[in-house]
Amino acid sequence: MAGAGxxxxxxxxxxxxxxxxxxxxxxxxxxAGLGKALxxxxxxRGAHVTVVGRRDPGRELAGAAFVRRDxxxxxxxxxxxxxxxxxxxxxxxxxxxxxxxxxxxxSGEGVELDLAxxxxxxxxxxxxxxxxxxxxxxxxxVAGKPRIFVMGFPGQKxxxxxxxxxWETKPYSAIxxxxxxxxxxxxxxxxxxxxxxxxxxxYGLNPGLIRTEIRDNFLGKGSWKSRLIEPLIGxxxxxxxxxxxxxxxxxxxxxxxxxxxxxxxxxxxxxxxxNPHLAKQETxxxxxxxxxxxxxxxxxxxxxxxxxxA
Numbered sequence: 157m158a159g160a161g162x163x164x165x166x167x168x169x170x171x172x173x174x175x176x177x178x179x180x181x182x183x184x185x186x187x188a189g190l191g192k193a194l195x196x197x198x199x200x201r202g203a204h205v206t207v208v209g210r211r212d213p214g215r216e217l218a219g220a221a222f223v224r225r226d227x228x229x230x231x232x233x234x235x236x237x238x239x240x241x242x243x244x245x246x247x248x249x250x251x252x253x254x255x256x257x258x259x260x261x262x263s264g265e266g267v268e269l270d271l272a273x274x275x276x277x278x279x280x281x282x283x284x285x286x287x288x289x290x291x292x293x294x295x296x297x298v299a300g301k302p303r304i305f306v307m308g309f310p311g312q313k314x315x316x317x318x319x320x321x322x323w324e325t326k327p328y329s330a331i332x333x334x335x336x337x338x339x340x341x342x343x344x345x346x347x348x349x350x351x352x353x354x355x356x357x358x359y360g361l362n363p364g365l366i367r368t369e370i371r372d373n374f375l376g377k378g379s380w381k382s383r384l385i386e387p388l389i390g391x392x393x394x395x396x397x398x399x400x401x402x403x404x405x406x407x408x409x410x411x412x413x414x415x416x417x418x419x420x421x422x423x424x425x426x427x428x429x430x431n432p433h434l435a436k437q438e439t440x441x442x443x444x445x446x447x448x449x450x451x452x453x454x455x456x457x458x459x460x461x462x463x464x465x466a
Contacts, residue, residue, distance in 0.1 A: 164426075181198050183198075193401075254274060301414065307363060317336050346418065
């Protein structure tokens with residue numbers, strides 16, 4: 157891709173503040189981890205921030221608007237934008253995510269839990285952004301096109317597994333299941349770039365290994381594995397706050413990205429080569445088709461539940 161290998165410039169403090177002051181930012185998954193760290197960094201520089209998540213955002217995010225949603229459910233994802241003035245937004249960052257559990261877990265709508273939270277909910281919300289005119293009536297004087305950032309682990313040479321996308325019949329294993337959400341999120345960058353017809357710039361974010369709570373579902377929150385592994389990760393790598401301040405704020409506001417739609421960016425602000433398995437449009441189309449089928453199935457299941465329990 158154009159720009160692969162390029163490292164985005166570090167912005168001076170006054171440049172970051174000027175770029176964020178007045179910017180209207182929606183962070184999906186903004187009440188914990190990387191999303192919360194970014195929300196705090198944006199708020200202190202004068203941005204108008206809305207965070208979406210399950211838990212109370214707490215005092216640190218007192219200046220942010222809050223949309224409470226459990227994004228394991230597509231019915232909930234479908235209503236997120238009902239509480240947001242979508243046309244006035246400048247930037248949307250999708251950070252919500254978990255890691256697949258040791259054993260298969262399913263949402264209340266029958267979707268494998270990691271796929272539901274870490275990918276499908278993003279697709280549903282992004283389609284609502286498109287339908288409701290994301291960025292078409294921006295009020296703050298923010299230069300350039302509106303931006304969407306999809307956080308995942310793009311740039312890996314992984315082949316999508318689409319014959320059993322919901323992992324209902326094939327033998328379950330947490331790592332391949334989670335890697336499938338990784339591929340789907342990179343495909344989402346390409347799909348949304350085309351869906352917005354160049355009016356919105358869409359990017360993929362690869363934060364690398366950061367100490368957050370994302371592995372709780374896999375390791376077990378408070379387990380001996382978590383108590384051993386997470387401090388090790390934190391010792392050798394950035395914390396969520398460090399990543400937000402030293403990398404993510406620079407990326408979100410980078411003027412260089414204006415001419416690099418579809419760029420995939422790592423934690424060091426370096427542009428990555430895309431996954432070669434996603435080079436064909438037919439592969440992207442199939443991922444979107446399978447995703448749409450699963451979303452429709454989830455929504456149908458949710459609609460049928462009251463009747464089934466009556």
